[in-house]
Amino acid sequence: MYLFKHINSSMTKRASFYFIGTLFILILGGWFVNGKYWEYYVIDRAKALGHELNDEELKYWTKNIRSYNSPNRFDADIEQFVQQDKISFPPINQFLFIGSSSIRLWDSLEEDMKPLKVINRGFVGAHIKHINRHLDKIVFPYKPKAIVFFCGSNDINGWNSPQDVFAEFEIFFDSVKKELPKTKIFAIGIQPSPSRFDQRPRQLEWNDLVNNLSKTDPNLVFVDVSTAMLSSDNKPRLELYTYDTLHMNKKGYKIWTKLVRENLKKYFPDDFL
Numbered sequence: 001m002y003l004f005k006h007i008n009s010s011m012t013k014r015a016s017f018y019f020i021g022t023l024f025i026l027i028l029g030g031w032f033v034n035g036k037y038w039e040y041y042v043i044d045r046a047k048a049l050g051h052e053l054n055d056e057e058l059k060y061w062t063k064n065i066r067s068y069n070s071p072n073r074f075d076a077d078i079e080q081f082v083q084q085d086k087i088s089f090p091p092i093n094q095f096l097f098i099g100s101s102s103i104r105l106w107d108s109l110e111e112d113m114k115p116l117k118v119i120n121r122g123f124v125g126a127h128i129k130h131i132n133r134h135l136d137k138i139v140f141p142y143k144p145k146a147i148v149f150f151c152g153s154n155d156i157n158g159w160n161s162p163q164d165v166f167a168e169f170e171i172f173f174d175s176v177k178k179e180l181p182k183t184k185i186f187a188i189g190i191q192p193s194p195s196r197f198d199q200r201p202r203q204l205e206w207n208d209l210v211n212n213l214s215k216t217d218p219n220l221v222f223v224d225v226s227t228a229m230l231s232s233d234n235k236p237r238l239e240l241y242t243y244d245t246l247h248m249n250k251k252g253y254k255i256w257t258k259l260v261r262e263n264l265k266k267y268f269p270d271d272f273l
Helices: 002-033 036-048 055-068 075-087 128-133 153-157 162-179 194-214 250-267
Strands: 095-099 118-122 146-150 184-188 220-223
Touching: 128 162, 146 250, 153 162, 153 194, 162 184, 162 194, 184 250, 194 220, 220 250
Parallel strands: 095 118, 095 146, 146 184, 184 220
Antiparallel strands: none
16 A cells, blocks of 8 residues: 555656646747747847837847747758759869858859859858758758858847857857868958948957967968958948948958958968969
8 A cells, every 4th residue: 555655646746747847848938939038038138238128129129139030040041052952962072152141142252262163052141050050951961171151240130149159150160070070161250341330349259259269270260351341440441332331242252352262272272273
């Protein structure tokens, strides 16, 4: 009888534990799905930036930041790359350019990088976490000898801290090192776009974190584009950007071309012959 009561009591406690755990997950999930998490996130990040939002501003930013940071936001875009590869798979051991819109909109990339063979896997609006989500589809299969990486500006614009964005970059870097130990990564620093120049302190903090990492690991090279894209009084050069003052025009890409080629040639001189 005692044994039966003990077993029954044990089962009751276990059932209670599972019930409480399930209830907690459901509450947390509902809190997340219904936007309460994102409200807290926006309020917290706004305070960190010295802003106090009214109810209307909180509603607006919660909706937009939630969508902006969604991990599966670009799954359809990545699937287009996958389908493209099924039709014509790029040669392996070439030069992969990956990142956000500044990579995606680099229309003259193939011409600018000749005689190198390049693969463009940029997608507009990308955060580093979106790239990390699809490494097995748009990085690892190509077995690139080098990766030219530009991403992070959208992440910071999405109210993510430089430390959190750098943590995502570390995931990218460590994952590539593990899977492709011979691949060298060239990380382009966040450029001083006029439309986001108010975010410059946080952008520079991220740049410094990546640059410092590059000084400790030979697999990583930091490419500084900021110096050439600033005027003598440290202001963005408007003539380098399109009408939206966010994306570069041909003059801006000409600077990137020069700096990226110089860095690639330093490590892969034979590929330029």
